[in-house]
Amino acid sequence: MTLVAPKVTAALPPEHAGKLQRALEGSHDITVFVDGTVHRLPAQARDAVVDLLARFSRGESVSVSSVEExxxxxxxxxxxxxxxxxxxxxxxxxxxxxxxxxxxxxxxxxxxxxxxxxxxxxxxxxx
Missing domain, CATH: 1.10.1660.10 (Multidrug-efflux Transporter Regulator; Chain: A; Domain 2)
Incomplete structure (x- = not known):
């Protein structure tokens, strides 16, 4: 098995975090576009993406990795x-x-x- 270090992303600048926070307030509809194509995420993936975005909106750094890594x-x-x-x-x-x-x-x-x-x-x- 190849070991891959988790991907760590620095916090967003405050002005971007604030905009993201306002966009997420009260919203449960998250649309994902990949190369211009709309993709509906299953509930678990949607929840993970919303959690990731919420952490960024609070100005947090985020680390993403596989659970079993x-x-x-x-x-x-x-x-x-x-x-x-x-x-x-x-x-x-x-x-x-x-x-x-x-x-x-x-x-x-x-x-x-x-x-x-x-x-x-x-x-x-x-x-």
């Missing part, structure tokens, strides 16, 4: 914004699941994204 520890550490050593220690403690391919560790990108979500949740102020 397996990363090296270096790729996973870069995605998580932590050091390679810190990530290895977390896998040793069982905080992030790891699979071994011979002596090499592989980590599902979904597990890194789930860990990032838990970090985000613990960092958010509570009302």
């Amino acid at each position: 397996m990363l090296t520890t270096s790729q996973a550490a870069e995605l998580a914004g932590i050091s390679h050593t810190y990530l290895r220690n977390m896998t040793d403690r069982g905080e992030i699941p790891v699979e071994y391919r011979g002596t090499h560790r592989r980590i599902r990108s979904a597990d890194i994204m789930a860990w990032l979500e838990t970090q985000k949740a613990t960092d958010e102020p509570h009302s």
Whole structure:
């Protein structure tokens, strides 16, 4: 299997994010054009596209990857914004699941994204 790093896209400039946010307000009709041809997306794909656009509209950077994508520890550490050593220690403690391919560790990108979500949740102020 070829390992492909997730595609990370920087946040939109505030003026573009604002325009997108206004366009999405109250809208559930998202039309996709590919080379001038209209495509109706199945509900799951539509929901994923709307979520992606909503994140951009809030000025967030976005990372897109396959759920089952397996990363090296270096790729996973870069995605998580932590050091390679810190990530290895977390896998040793069982905080992030790891699979071994011979002596090499592989980590599902979904597990890194789930860990990032838990970090985000613990960092958010509570009302």
